[in-house]
Amino acid sequence: MKLSVVTANRLRDGAILWLGAGPAWREHFAEAQPFDADALVIALEFGAREVALQRVIGVYAVDVEHNTGTLSPLSARERVRAHGPSVRPDLGYGQTHNTLVEA
Amino acid sequence: MDGISHIQPPAGSQDVGIYHYDGLDRAWLARRVEEFREQVQRRMAGGLTEDEFKPLRLMNGLYLQLHAYMLRVAIPYGIVSSTQLRKMAHVARKYDRDYGHFTTRQNIQFNWIKLEQAPDILAELAEVDIHAIQTSGNCIRNVTTDQFAGAAADEIIDPRVYAEILRQWSTDHPEFLFLPRKFKIALTGSEKDRAAIKLHDIGILTTRNEHGEPGFTVYVGGGLGRTPVIGVKIRQWLQVSDLLRYMEAILRVYNAAGRRDNLYKARIKILVRETGAEKFAEQVEAEFARLSGDRFNLPPEVVSAIQARFGAPRFANLPATSTAFDRAMLTNPAFAQWVGTNTHPHRMPGYISAVISLKPVGGIPGDASSAQIDHIAALADRYSFGEARVAHEQNVVLAHVRLDDLFALWQELQPAAIDTPNIGLITDIIACPGLDYCELANARSIPVAQAISERFADLARQHDIGELHLNISGCINACAHHHVGHIGILGVDKHGEEAYLISLGGAADENAALGQLLGAAMPAHVVPDVIERVIAIYLAHRTQGERFIDSFRRLGMAPFKEAANAR
Numbered sequence: 255m256k257l258s259v260v261t262a263n264r265l266r267d268g269a270i271l272w273l274g275a276g277p278a279w280r281e282h283f284a285e286a287q288p289f290d291a292d293a294l295v296i297a298l299e300f301g302a303r304e305v306a307l308q309r310v311i312g313v314y315a316v317d318v319e320h321n322t323g324t325l326s327p328l329s330a331r332e333r334v335r336a337h338g339p340s341v342r343p344d345l346g347y348g349q350t351h352n353t354l355v356e357a
Numbered sequence: 358m359d360g361i362s363h364i365q366p367p368a369g370s371q372d373v374g375i376y377h378y379d380g381l382d383r384a385w386l387a388r389r390v391e392e393f394r395e396q397v398q399r400r401m402a403g404g405l406t407e408d409e410f411k412p413l414r415l416m417n418g419l420y421l422q423l424h425a426y427m428l429r430v431a432i433p434y435g436i437v438s439s440t441q442l443r444k445m446a447h448v449a450r451k452y453d454r455d456y457g458h459f460t461t462r463q464n465i466q467f468n469w470i471k472l473e474q475a476p477d478i479l480a481e482l483a484e485v486d487i488h489a490i491q492t493s494g495n496c497i498r499n500v501t502t503d504q505f506a507g508a509a510a511d512e513i514i515d516p517r518v519y520a521e522i523l524r525q526w527s528t529d530h531p532e533f534l535f536l537p538r539k540f541k542i543a544l545t546g547s548e549k550d551r552a553a554i555k556l557h558d559i560g561i562l563t564t565r566n567e568h569g570e571p572g573f574t575v576y577v578g579g580g581l582g583r584t585p586v587i588g589v590k591i592r593q594w595l596q597v598s599d600l601l602r603y604m605e606a607i608l609r610v611y612n613a614a615g616r617r618d619n620l621y622k623a624r625i626k627i628l629v630r631e632t633g634a635e636k637f638a639e640q641v642e643a644e645f646a647r648l649s650g651d652r653f654n655l656p657p658e659v660v661s662a663i664q665a666r667f668g669a670p671r672f673a674n675l676p677a678t679s680t681a682f683d684r685a686m687l688t689n690p691a692f693a694q695w696v697g698t699n700t701h702p703h704r705m706p707g708y709i710s711a712v713i714s715l716k717p718v719g720g721i722p723g724d725a726s727s728a729q730i731d732h733i734a735a736l737a738d739r740y741s742f743g744e745a746r747v748a749h750e751q752n753v754v755l756a757h758v759r760l761d762d763l764f765a766l767w768q769e770l771q772p773a774a775i776d777t778p779n780i781g782l783i784t785d786i787i788a789c790p791g792l793d794y795c796e797l798a799n800a801r802s803i804p805v806a807q808a809i810s811e812r813f814a815d816l817a818r819q820h821d822i823g824e825l826h827l828n829i830s831g832c833i834n835a836c837a838h839h840h841v842g843h844i845g846i847l848g849v850d851k852h853g854e855e856a857y858l859i860s861l862g863g864a865a866d867e868n869a870a871l872g873q874l875l876g877a878a879m880p881a882h883v884v885p886d887v888i889e890r891v892i893a894i895y896l897a898h899r900t901q902g903e904r905f906i907d908s909f910r911r912l913g914m915a916p917f918k919e920a921a922n923a924r
């Protein structure tokens with residue numbers, strides 16, 4: 255089954271966000287919630303409302319797969335967004351700002 | 358405007374060789390910061406949509422990149438005072454993640470900026486007379502020049518002065534803020550092109566006429582990206598006083614006729630190609646003739662007035678040679694090796710320019726930590742009249758170092774790991790941020806640069822290979838100028854995977870040339886092996902003193918291709 259997560263950037267600081275349970279935006283990719291095709295439609299609608307409320311920008315879906323028990327984005331681009339620059343993994347949001355935040 | 362009178366001149370000596378702002382400049386800049394602050398507040402309060410706000414933030418150098426907002430700060434023609442460097446280090450430390458990235462446009466980028474803090478950052482930068490205006494958008498961008506400006510032994514004119522004149526002319530120019538596409542001008546102060554001028558929308562080469570008077574040769578329509586083009590000469594000789602009039606004429610022709618219907622055909626290079634260089638030159642000449650000589654004339658007194666606003670280092674009268682330097686060269690081979698690659702002759706006896714490498718083995722090309730930037734600022738104060746330059750090769754230059762002091766300077770580079778003796782060698786790699794940071798990237802550039810750097814880490818081997826320019830871009834936008842690297846590497850997307858195309862034979866100097874493709878795209882892990890095989894062919898076939906690029910021109914692509922494909 256095709257799985258996706260929903261991502262955006264927070265307006266006020268540009269931080270990468272992943273839509274987690276709640277629904278609530280999380281900075282840590284590990285807390286992103288996977289959606290099947292039907293659930294994704296609803297998640298993206300939530301994202302669009304968040305854009306209208308000027309909390310986040312650039313909401314879109316990211317295809318993911320289960321990889322040895324954890325979720326991983328399919329594309330290199332989204333893996334870099336999820337885990338930080340491959341050349342400075344210490345700087346990724348999941349590493350240095352592993353906090354649960356409200357958008 | 359209220360609140361301007363408290364603004365003080367930046368700390369630092371007026372001798373520093375940057376253009377010194379006056380009260381008017383500072384008032385203008387303060388107004389721009391406050392205008393942006395208000396725009397950010399409206400955005401955060403929901404008064405502006407992203408579509409409305411995006412062009413406004415871009416006008417202030419603020420992009421949304423892969424991880425966060427990215428702020429691109431202009432370093433006019435690459436020259437920066439130690440005070441300004443310290444402010445950049447402060448911004449990196451306080452508002453970013455403790456480092457900055459020096460770019461091929463002689464700017465600095467901060468990768469982890471918060472929108473809500475951007476106005477405060479710009480206000481802090483304005484305290485030292487720097488800003489991010491016109492570092493983005495379809496306007497005339499930061500004018501770039503030779504990193505040895507005002508210092509080089511072969512200099513005919515000081516290009517800083519003319520770059521500053523162009524900066525003032527192009528900043529907030531009412532006609533040229535909404536051009537068909539971005540517009541880049543490069544200028545070099547000698548007949549040796551150290552500013553890659555033929556790769557710019559306008560390239561200006563300083564030369565002398567038969568009477569020995571200085572003037573300019575003008576090229577247009579250069580550029581890389583999707584359609585790489587070497588600029589064509591449209592004026593062999595332009596007298597200095599006509600510089601602005603001629604620039605205005607080129608821009609007017611482009612602004613009127615450049616294509617706005619197709620993003621990929623909007624650069625001046627396409628207009629020049631579609632019009633034909635000769636006809637384009639005629640159109641420029643016609644516009645030039647129409648423009649009032651009075652209004653656009655650049656009289657010597659204006660040039661002198663701008664020149665006077667630059668600090669002038671108080672050079673001492675020194676002998677051309679230095680016993681201390683000679684002794685260190687004889688007794689310390691590591692120093693002698695560094696001098697061999699990392700220095701450049703100075704126009705003043707007893708002085709030399711030193712290039713600080715931001716390319717340690719396995720490092721990230723062009724990145725510098727705030728501690729390193731602070732360290733460079735301190736060295737600039739101690740050894741180079743408080744100023745430094747950012748080279749388009751992503752290194753930093755201390756332009757005016759006493760020969761007597763060079764050994765001491767070199768010793769002080771070591772603790773900050775900025776003493777790599779590799780300028781112009783295979784590990785002095787120009788690399789863009791690529792997919793590790795850039796929203797537009799297809800593939801990562803930095804890890805490939807690191808792998809090649811580590812593969813060729815052995816200094817004796819690098820020095821044996823000699824001059825070789827290797828450039829890596831993460832997409833066809835070619836920010837790292839891969840088309841004109843002796844070896845160029847382009848990251849592409851091959852069925853969803855990162856892959857790399859290698860080209861050979863490019864050059865960015867006065868013999869500018871575009872590289873030719875070596876073969877099909879390959880995965881990252883193969884790239885260092887292929888480079889190794891290409892280098893082996895060069896080493897096997899080179900003649901005495903022949904550089905890689907010379908051998909390539911003599912031998913052609915065939916032997917390199919054969920070696921690269923031999924798995």
Ligand code: SF4
Nearest residue numbers: 789795798831832836
């Ligand atoms: S070349 Fe492409 S990937 Fe590299 S910085 Fe430019 S736009 Fe980004």
